[in-house]
Amino acid sequence: MSGQAERVMELRKLAGDRRQNPLSKIFALTSGKGGTGKTFLSLNLAYSLAAAGSRVLVIDLDSNLSNSNIMLNVIAAKTIYGFYTEQKLLSDLITEYEPNIHFIFGDSGRLNYPSPKSGLISKMFSQLRNLEDSYDFIFLDTGAGAGEDILSILLKADGNIIVTLPEPTAVMDSYVMLKLLSGNRYCGKKYIVVNKCFEVEDGKATFDNLTMAADHFLKDKPAYLGEVSFDKSVIKSIVSQELFLKGYSGTPVAAQIERIAGRLYEFNHVANILQPQASSAL
Ligand SMILES: Nc1ncnc2c1ncn2[C@@H]1O[C@H](COP(=O)(O)OP(=O)(O)O)[C@@H](O)[C@H]1O
Ligand SMILES: [Mg+2]
Numbered sequence: 658m659s660g661q662a663e664r665v666m667e668l669r670k671l672a673g674d675r676r677q678n679p680l681s682k683i684f685a686l687t688s689g690k691g692g693t694g695k696t697f698l699s700l701n702l703a704y705s706l707a708a709a710g711s712r713v714l715v716i717d718l719d720s721n722l723s724n725s726n727i728m729l730n731v732i733a734a735k736t737i738y739g740f741y742t743e744q745k746l747l748s749d750l751i752t753e754y755e756p757n758i759h760f761i762f763g764d765s766g767r768l769n770y771p772s773p774k775s776g777l778i779s780k781m782f783s784q785l786r787n788l789e790d791s792y793d794f795i796f797l798d799t800g801a802g803a804g805e806d807i808l809s810i811l812l813k814a815d816g817n818i819i820v821t822l823p824e825p826t827a828v829m830d831s832y833v834m835l836k837l838l839s840g841n842r843y844c845g846k847k848y849i850v851v852n853k854c855f856e857v858e859d860g861k862a863t864f865d866n867l868t869m870a871a872d873h874f875l876k877d878k879p880a881y882l883g884e885v886s887f888d889k890s891v892i893k894s895i896v897s898q899e900l901f902l903k904g905y906s907g908t909p910v911a912a913q914i915e916r917i918a919g920r921l922y923e924f925n926h927v928a929n930i931l932q933p934q935a936s937s938a939l
Contacts, residue, residue, distance in 0.1 A: 681815040681845075681925050682793065682794060682815060683782075683785055683795045683797065683813075683814045683815045683816070684794065684795070684796055684797065684814060684815065684816045684817070684818055684921075685796075685797040685811050685814035685816070685817050685818070686699045686796060686797065686798050686799060686817075687807070687811055687817055687819055687834055688801060688819060688820045688827070688830065689803060689827075689830025689831055689833055689834045690801060690822070690826060690827045690831075691800075691801030692801070693821060693822050693827055693852055693853075694850075694852035694885070694891075695820045696717070697728070697852075697891060698818075698820055698852065698914070699715050699725070699796045700715065700725060700728060700900060700901075701900065701901050701902050702796065702914065702917060702918045702921065703715045703758050703796055704758060704900055704902045705915045705918035706793070706918050706922060707757035707758045708757075709918070710757075711757065711794055711922070712757050712759075712791065712793050712794075713757060713759070713792060713793065713794045713795075714759045714760070714761070714791075714794070714795045714796070715758070715759070715761075715795075715796045715798060716737065716747075716760070716761040716796070716797050716798065717760070717761065717762050717763035717798050718737065718797050718799050718810060719763055719798060719799065719800035720770060720772070720806070722763075722765060722800060723736070723764055723765045724763075725760065725798060726760070726762045728900070729754065729760075729898065729900060730898035730899070731752070731754065731760075731762070733752065733762035733763075734752070735749070735750045735752065735761075735762070736762045736763055736764045737750060737761050737762070737763055737764065738764040738770070740761075740781065741770075741771045742771060746784060747761060747781065747784045747785065748787075748788060772806055773806050774806070775805070778806065778809045778810055778813065779813075781810075782813045794921075794925075797810060797814060803834060803837055811834075811837075811838065811843070812838070812841050815845050815846065816845050816846035816847070816925075817838060817843075817845065817846070817847050818848045818850060818882065818921070819834055819835070819848065819849050820850045820852055821849060821850070821851055821852070821863065821867065822851065822852060823853070823855070823860075823863045828866060831867055832867060832870055832871065835847065835867075835871050835877055835879065836874075836875055839875045839877050846925075847877070847879035847880070848879060848880050848882045848921065848924070849864050849867065849879050849881055850882045850883060850884070850885065851863045851864055851883075851884040851885070852884070852885045852887075853886075853887040854884045854885065854886050854887060855886075855887055859884065860884020861881070861884070864884075867879075880924060882921055882924075883913060883916050883917040883920060884913065885913045885917070886909065886910055886913065888909075890905050890908065890910065901914070902914060902915075
């Protein structure tokens with residue numbers, strides 16, 4: 658059998674196993690430090706996964722500082738604010754961006770913006786669990802920081818994608834996020850992406866530094882999804898409000914994002930298969 662045919666059979670088997678064990682769909686993007694590229698990556702990872710056939714929902718949970726609709730040049734007619742204040746269902750707040758990419762946009766600059774307490778976040782997750790059959794990935798693009806509301810979201814997600822930078826301050830903040838997750842006995846997957854690397858090697862070196870500390874002090878081993886280079890074209894794409902993978906497809910940075918999306922997809926399937934069936938009851 659050719660290598661290609663074996664690969665197709667393997668993926669079919671993975672898809673079959675996944676249906677029996679529908680875990681790990683809800684991923685929070687977090688960082689501790691602001692401006693690491695969570696929103697940029699959530700949009701572009703969603704686009705890359707959708708281009709490969711996955712159905713993706715992205716929810717902008719950066720409280721009152723929403724950016725995703727601006728980055729996409731979309732006017733958000735309905736937002737998560739309706740869920741927070743008017744008891745609207747999340748399913749009624751979805752905007753279809755493309756057939757395979759849906760959004761629940763956030764809000765910006767409201768004077769009376771609520772700070773979602775844990776009861777509301779539990780309600781959000783029970784509605785998200787009802788949406789799981791409609792999506793392969795649900796990305797929760799969170800704001801910076803480690804406040805009570807953000808932590809409560811991270812602890813309920815199936816996986817956390819920590820977006821860090823080669824700068825020691827960002828690495829320290831990522832370590833703090835890992836410590837908070839471990840300290841709260843978080844059992845979901847933990848992934849690391851290193852963004853804005855000046856040299857490609859900075860990514861793995863940053864990951865190694867972070868995981869050496871995490872392994873030693875927290876007995877924790879997050880998995881490496883990959884690195885994204887610092888590139889002016891990312892800033893240009895944001896200034897022109899054009900999704901990076903649409904405007905800059907075929908570039909080295911686009912290839913890095915696609916590789917990260919591919920690894921997330923594969924890790925996710927492997928994680929699902931290795932999860933005991935009993936733990937799928939959420
Ligand atoms: N790989 C990159 N290269 C250059 N600039 C980047 C890169 N990733 C993100 N940026 C810049 O960083 C800014 C913050 O990104 P954003 O996704 O809004 O961060 P966060 O959501 O973590 O606050 C963006 O406006 C963009 O200008
Ligand atoms: Mg953001």
